Amino acid sequence: MSRFFSTLNYSSVNEDWRTEARALEVGPGDRVLAITGGGRPLDLLLPGPDRVVAIDAVPAQSALLELEVAAMRALHFDAYASFLGLTPSSRAERGRILDPLLAAFGPEARAFWDAHRSLVGRGVLRGGRWERFFRMGSLLGRLVRPGKIRRLFAFEDLDAQRAFVRERWDTAGWRWINDVFLSRLVLRHVLGDPAFHAHAAVEPGRFVRERMQESLLSVLARDNFMVSLTLRGRLAERDLPPRLTRQGTAAIRKRLDRLEIVTGDVIAHLEAAAPGTYTRFSLSDVPSYLSQEDFERLLDGVARAGAPGGRFCIRLFLSRPRFPERLAGVLVREPDLERRLAREDHAFAYDFIVGRIAG
Numbered sequence: 001m002s003r004f005f006s007t008l009n010y011s012s013v014n015e016d017w018r019t020e021a022r023a024l025e026v027g028p029g030d031r032v033l034a035i036t037g038g039g040r041p042l043d044l045l046l047p048g049p050d051r052v053v054a055i056d057a058v059p060a061q062s063a064l065l066e067l068e069v070a071a072m073r074a075l076h077f078d079a080y081a082s083f084l085g086l087t088p089s090s091r092a093e094r095g096r097i098l099d100p101l102l103a104a105f106g107p108e109a110r111a112f113w114d115a116h117r118s119l120v121g122r123g124v125l126r127g128g129r130w131e132r133f134f135r136m137g138s139l140l141g142r143l144v145r146p147g148k149i150r151r152l153f154a155f156e157d158l159d160a161q162r163a164f165v166r167e168r169w170d171t172a173g174w175r176w177i178n179d180v181f182l183s184r185l186v187l188r189h190v191l192g193d194p195a196f197h198a199h200a201a202v203e204p205g206r207f208v209r210e211r212m213q214e215s216l217l218s219v220l221a222r223d224n225f226m227v228s229l230t231l232r233g234r235l236a237e238r239d240l241p242p243r244l245t246r247q248g249t250a251a252i253r254k255r256l257d258r259l260e261i262v263t264g265d266v267i268a269h270l271e272a273a274a275p276g277t278y279t280r281f282s283l284s285d286v287p288s289y290l291s292q293e294d295f296e297r298l299l300d301g302v303a304r305a306g307a308p309g310g311r312f313c314i315r316l317f318l319s320r321p322r323f324p325e326r327l328a329g330v331l332v333r334e335p336d337l338e339r340r341l342a343r344e345d346h347a348f349a350y351d352f353i354v355g356r357i358a359g
């Protein structure tokens, strides 16, 4: 656990921002609480809420968000994209841009980036533990089946991709490599992210492989950022979140002063918040890190700190905590929407707890 809490674990895009947009319907007047992760709260600024509080228990995730905010404020899009590593640049150029940005940071973020200049130099979007692990997996994949992966990303016609995936993709050798790479042993000792093993209720390798297969039958590989990250080791140009597009950043930049960055435990934060503080909750897959007892504390916190009529969206990755019956009338789930979002999410390996706070 300790290694996880002292490093940058998520640095690019691990969730499909459209899902939270559909689930939460954020708009003017909203007060949003969002898990920070790799910068996901920035996308929630797009529809113009009054306030977004970004919270993460890991200081490096807050430091990343401070870096992204400072870069978005100071740089025009082309420089911002190359500084983060979305487009090419040099270490020296990124270092030259970093120095004046550091002045705007809080002491913790400044100390973090002073000590981790090399992450910025290589392009910070590539620097998370998750990104490095899956880039390694993608290298392995391209080593054992270079032709098939090239072909998969060449399809522009979904029916042709479907036929290829049904007939040629899911071989015994591929299943074996995938399931070893995503075995509990490798995940625990190489990746070291508790989300992948601490409370996993399903077998990671098989689960991710089967979900990816379903996704490849419904979305072109080249239009899916997650398939691209895990099989090519890079983001898909045609499937970027607003915070990484020219148009998106133009709108988000104007709203950066509505963002507050907090480092801390989301449950403690909710328990200390006044009733009705938030109207929207974007809680990523925090249950991946929680026992059943703490999962219920999280839900109690949402019910307490949430305004009547508010909305919540929680992702479930490998854990399957039980939703307590006693809260069913307070946090009113929307099963049809949950199923639709799970089907459509380009990050394909999530189930959802989505709904409205009774009022």
Ligand SMILES: C[S@@+](CC[C@H](N)C(=O)[O-])C[C@H]1O[C@@H](n2cnc3c(N)ncnc32)[C@H](O)[C@@H]1O
Binding pocket: 009, 010, 012, 013, 014, 015, 035, 036, 037, 038, 039, 040, 055, 056, 057, 058, 061, 195, 264, 265, 266, 267, 284, 285, 286, 288, 289
């Ligand atoms: C799986 S990650 C989300 C990353 C994400 N998929 C993305 O797109 O960036 C979940 C995040 O929740 C944070 N986290 C876990 N437990 C937490 C807690 N109790 N309070 C606040 N943040 C927590 C982790 O540090 C991590 O950054």
